[in-house]
Amino acid sequence: MNVPTSYIIALSGVLFSLGILGVLIRRNTIVIFMSIELMLNSANLAFIAFARMMAPAAEALRGQVIVFFIIAVAAAEVAVGLALIVAIFRNKETVNIDEVNSLQG
Amino acid sequence: MTTDLALFLGIAAISILTAVSMLLSRDTIYSALFLVLNFLAVATLYLLLNAAFIAMVQVTVYAGAIMVLFLFVIMLLGTSHDTLGGPYRWQLPVAIILGLGLITELAVTLMARGESISNNAASVSEAFGSPASVGKLLFSEYLVPFEVTSVLLLVAMVGAVILTRRGKQEGL
Numbered sequence: 001m002n003v004p005t006s007y008i009i010a011l012s013g014v015l016f017s018l019g020i021l022g023v024l025i026r027r028n029t030i031v032i033f034m035s036i037e038l039m040l041n042s043a044n045l046a047f048i049a050f051a052r053m054m055a056p057a058a059e060a061l062r063g064q065v066i067v068f069f070i071i072a073v074a075a076a077e078v079a080v081g082l083a084l085i086v087a088i089f090r091n092k093e094t095v096n097i098d099e100v101n102s103l104q105g
Numbered sequence: 106m107t108t109d110l111a112l113f114l115g116i117a118a119i120s121i122l123t124a125v126s127m128l129l130s131r132d133t134i135y136s137a138l139f140l141v142l143n144f145l146a147v148a149t150l151y152l153l154l155n156a157a158f159i160a161m162v163q164v165t166v167y168a169g170a171i172m173v174l175f176l177f178v179i180m181l182l183g184t185s186h187d188t189l190g191g192p193y194r195w196q197l198p199v200a201i202i203l204g205l206g207l208i209t210e211l212a213v214t215l216m217a218r219g220e221s222i223s224n225n226a227a228s229v230s231e232a233f234g235s236p237a238s239v240g241k242l243l244f245s246e247y248l249v250p251f252e253v254t255s256v257l258l259l260v261a262m263v264g265a266v267i268l269t270r271r272g273k274q275e276g277l
Contacts, residue, residue, distance in 0.1 A: 001153035006219035013211035024200035052154040055229040076261035083268035
């Protein structure tokens with residue numbers, strides 16, 4: 001695909017900003033968590049775009065290897081994060097982040 | 106407008122629309138399904154950017170495993186219709202202003218420095234980004250991080266089991 005890399009970086013930036021907006025405006029813990037996944041995904045898109053830009057060089061493939069590791073870490077993060085959400089729900093019977101404020105001083 | 110550009114704009118529009126729909130859906134299930142669509146659109150983009158292996162990993166791990174886990178938890182906890190914005194009235198406008206500010210900042214940076222990353226015309230061989238080439242790199246140069254990743258996944262699995270188990274102690 002012959003599209004300037006800056007266009008793809010722009011798309012990545014818009015998706016990242018939408019993820020941040022999701023974390024800021026939504027109250028449901030699960031949706032906030034999904035917004036974090038959206039941000040991770042937009043970072044992956046930037047990695048892939050730069051790997052394509054550097055393509056003829058042998059080192060360019062390392063960008064794709066990094067994306068592989070990010071996906072693995074994201075999978076681990078989702079497993080632990082959702083377990084935390086389930087544990088909080090058992091204790092407090094809510095997924096609304098405003099009601100999870102036991103640590104507030 | 107070239108075919109490539111039209112293709113890119115179409116996929117970009119789909120991914121942005123699904124991301125916005127994810128943010129605005131009142132029902133958590135709809136949010137999760139829109140996120141699956143977003144991941145699939147981005148996977149198509151990976152495929153067009155000569156990253157075949159990563160595109161397949163994206164579909165199986167992200168759109169497959171991770172989102173199934175999300176849907177499973179949503180079904181377990183029940184869907185809730187929540188409102189946008191927090192307990193404070195200023196929270197929603199301030200969040201939107203901050204988001205727009207971030208987008209503006211990114212746009213200004215791209216306008217100023219975008220020239221240096223505009224070239225994408227170099228042709229690559231079909232082997233670039235194939236499972237064989239990525240795998241060769243993973244099992245030679247990145248062998249230690251790869252093995253550490255397996256330990257990380259094991260730790261995450263044990264952690265998830267311990268966090269959700271109903272032990273003798275009440276609470277967590």
